[in-house]
Amino acid sequence: DTLKYKILSIENGITMNEKEYDGLATLDGKYIQVRQGENWGIFDLSENKEIIPCQYFHGEKQSGYSVHFCPDFMIKPNEELILVLNDGLWGYINKSNNLVIDCIYEKARPFSDGMAAVYQHFYWRFINSDGEFVGGKYEEVLDFKEGMAGVKEFDKWGYINKYGIQIIPSRFSEAKSFAEGLAPVAFKNKWGYINEMNETVIPFRYKWAYPFNDGIASVNDYGGNGHIDKNGKWIDYEEYKQDNNTYHNYEAERWDALTDGMEGDYPGSGVDYDLLGF
Structure with missing residues (x-):
């Protein structure tokens, strides 16, 4: 059975x-x-x-x-439009199952922070809930979070706002989304953290780094894996978890499939x- x-x-x-x-x-x-x-x-x-x-x-x-x-995921919490696939192309419906944005995109992602990343004619772009393009054409993109999205141009990453204006220049070799006011970015193959003003908050010294979650982030300093706070100070995760009654998810974009x-x-x-x- x-x-x-x-x-x-x-x-x-x-x-x-x-x-x-x-x-x-x-x-x-x-x-x-x-x-x-x-x-x-x-x-x-x-x-x-x-x-x-x-x-x-x-x-x-x-x-x-x-x-x-x-x-x-077809939909993220607090979003109104739902990602769907029809005849190999992607579009968006509303919660009444009515088509709102035509299924015309070769690739697409669920709406995040009121914006969605779509792929067409060899480039990624962003659309709003009316299906209007915002910003330019990009090699790769990250989802909008905290009002900003990572975009890759000429093999370098920067960030744009919801008006499509580039607020952080494309100068990083790798990047992840903003979380709790900071974004992990890589410069000359070493990871650190910047704020929304493009100021270096935690120096570029890590082999890899994940976004902050509940005030801590998972990093590797070439000597091993561990956790830091927003001052770049190493902390004991188990002790932190008990003191703050929290669970740190290493990757925010994960789900469990049970089938x-x-x-x-x-x-x-x-x-x-x-x-x-x-």
Whole structure:
């Protein structure tokens, strides 16, 4: 028998509603992605109903495993538009399942901070919720977070604002999104942190660095992995976690897929099977 997953609505110990699916993929917030057969939809946990039917995205399978993956989250918490795939091209619908932005893009990402990254004719661009282009054409882009997005031009990274104005020049070899007012960037192959004014807050001395989460960040200083605070001071993560009653997620863009009895992590940029741990 095929393994099934159920979403139950229980009030005062009584099951009021029950929905059955072939697979689930968790998402922070009120939504959960659900799968029937090969296709995915969205279930609104707060409203206890399926708001988008399982008709978008054909589930992917890795050779040798029976796990189905949704290519990317269709919607992020607090966003109004939902990423969909139709006949190989990407567009956006609203929560009433009405097409708002035509499926014309070769690649696309879910809306983030009110903006979405789309790929067409060899370049990445940003669109707003009206489908209007903002900013220029870029080799690569990061999602908007805290009002800014990383963009790559001429093999270097910088940042633009929601008006498409470049506020941090393209001079970094690598970059990640802003979080808690700081962004990890690499200059001459060493990572450090800058603020929104393009000021170096933590010097370029790390082999790699992740964005801050709950006041701490994961880094490697060529001698080993560890955690730092916003002053660049090394801290004991276990002690910090207990004192602050918090959990630090090394990668903010991850979700757990639970399908066919197997579970794995999936970064928002695509399935990374090295992280799955099967």
